[in-house]
Amino acid sequence: MPPFCAGDCMINRVITDGRVNKEIQACAVFGVMDRSGRRFGGKMIVEAMKNMKVRGNGLGGGFAVYGIYPDYKDCYAIHLMFEKEEAKQRVDQFLDMNFDIIHDEEIPTNEEANVSDPPMFWRYFVKPQKKGKDKKLSDDDYVVDKVMKINTCIDNAYVFSSGKDMGVFKGVGFPEEIAEFFMLEELYKGYIWTAHSRFPTNTPGWWGGAHPFCILDWTVVHNGEISSYGTNRRFLEMYGYYCTLYTDTEVIAYAVDLLMRKQKLPIEVVAKIFAPPMWDQIDRMEEKKRKFYTTLRMVYAPLLINGPFTVIIAHHGEMIGLTDRIRLRPITAGEKGDMLFVSSEEAAIRAVCNPDRVWTPKGGEPIVGRLKEVIS
């Protein structure tokens, strides 16, 4: 018996039954990027998140950091959580069969931190070892496929992140407690940090359920409850994305993966798919623009994200903030020199710096931070 179930286990699990329970939650989000590519520590974002403590309830916090593994930047860094020792054995076996493991180690944690029942964390730096029909896949698609297999087929193991030179750290607790547990301020430096604090209204904390949500190096932190969840989820199922966590965030992350990574649409267009202008506005546009927006809405109607959301999406070289089309969730942007901030609240930005400029973007207008030059 191989340590994973082969084939279509995901499909069997989900697609024939739409009757799943969705998580409902509210939250705080914060993102900071140094557009010059300078790497900096976690102190700033932890302070900012503390400032928005009332937006969470201690049932989930997490961080995504980019640029933390320069020594292994050509390897996929797989962050894994194990709830049972035997799950690690199965994952080890599975990874060994499918990847060259360049290095692996336990993720260092601070046992004195104020968190309850942490599972075990491990990171693997791997390179794909494609065999048979998998040879057709790109490296990225191969990694996505294997990550999905671990998440859906190996009990008590869950992949937190799987991108190169980046990682996700998350768990049950307030963000500052999670930061203390993973020693983010002491051990890591990155050029993008995003963070999330949860206020789940139904499910008690599960370490895997915290944000950010990650696929390859794409991460999403999100605040809101989307009323189009069912439409979005069922559309994404057609493209092979099966939601296993039943969170809105997961849906947004998959939609980002489909549109930005696979279909190669730029964020400026994706923002108009998630949060399109009203037909009233479109009908008043000049002909070419009107035709473009009409077509966009027609083709991507099932990926309109309706209801309140604020989302911070990041991948290497880019950080994006976006709120819904009628701005039902708060978002504020700030700038100081090369530093770009996106936050649920302005106060959190002002708590960590004296910004040159602070502004409130319109619904559906993305805030985009890009690296000024490619860092080597």
Next chain:
Amino acid sequence: MKSHLLPEFRVERDYSRCDNCKVCIKQCPFDVHYYDEESGKILSRDELCSGCQRCVVYCHKNALRIIPYKAYRPNEYWKEEHIRDIKKQAETGGIILTSCGSSREAKVYWDHILLNASQVTNPSIDPLREPMELRTFLGRKPDCLELEFNGDDVEIKTELYPNLMIETPILFAGMSYGAISYNAFKSLAMAAKKFGTLFNTGEGGMPKDMREEFKDCAIVQCASGRFGVDPEYFNYSAAIEIKIGQGAKPGIGGHLPGEKVTATISSTRMIPEGTDAISPAPHHDIYSIEDLSMLIYALKEVTNYEKPVCVKIAAVHNVAAIASGMVRAGADIIAIDGFRGGTGATPKIMREHVGIPVELALAAVDQRLREEGIRNKCSIIVGGGIRCAADVVKAIALGADAVYIGTAALIALGCTMCQRCHTGKCAWGICTQDPKLSQRLNPKVGAERAYNLLRAWSLEIKDVLGGMGINAIESLRGNRDHLRGVGLEDWELRVLGIKGAGE
């Protein structure tokens, strides 16, 4: 043979109010009322009454009441209807003909589904203060858009398929000129045009004088009788619909008796005046799915691939697999007509016993097309018993792109569901070719009523959407999370893909 049949209605006349104006006599096409010289009173033949209520509405003295009459000893098994039908058949030896949609008792799934609304974690949106969007596109969509950027300029490189744009997800269902009167036909066309939606010609062709004016809001039908079909007919349209089946009578064709084939119907249908217009049960050039594909592409060829092609079927047992085949055969839109769907004439046995509820058919089709990854290759229109805006909302949440309304539209024009369409004597001027009767319906007034219905339902849909925290209809489409079932068995919930209330 003496008839044993008893009247279905009793005509009650308050003689203290009746002033012998004889309007009731003039209004009744079934000759129920007559003036009795001897008594100097208007009397009634109850056994002829259809219960259409025309005389009641037009009695200026409010002297008439038409009351349903149950004659036999109540019996839960041998119902009044069974007894009557047996007596009728014992006297005639024939098939029982009827019209409209199935009126039998059977579970109405719409009534077992409840809608969601936002509370606290997600704000509801006020439709009186914020835009609520119902604009809908029908047709095949590409999997993705390929874009080319030149500075600020964006070029769409992907070749797009033709799509229909409608301002509310409600269309008028196929009802032919022949089955309904010219005035009823034109009323619906005018209402559709004014509202920004579509009407459907049914299988009787499109009158020449309407082609230019209504070509952008007409779905023209191509049915097994091929009446009125030529290249011009197909090209004066927004879309083409191949009608395979109809919810009121799945598996059988149609029959327009010669006496209804008047001069204008004869020229519209391209058949000799006074001859019966018979639609065969199958299309005799479609005996398989590959034959359907050939017809679909023949119609696309004749219209230069500029119009979406819809295929309409009755909801039958294997509807999901059939629908999947239709999409693969090239249909851009599939229309599913449930067993409650109406008709101008049908054998009663077909109306009451063949087909399945459209709610279950829709849920099964939508799910199957998604599992096969082809849901965006077509749009789904459902019809057959859509009674109110709530039914529309539930249909869309189950996965429909839009709905067809036939019966509801005719009720707006005046129909009272008396089920006498097949007699050709519609007192309301809808389902008749008798000029004395059809002139009762003024197309301008009819169009206003049908338009008002579209407006009223659209407003109600917006209200419900706002409550759910949704401001565009596309975010409701297939969003079964917003539905909950009450009084349903587990298998029914599973087929509908919804949870039970409280779950």
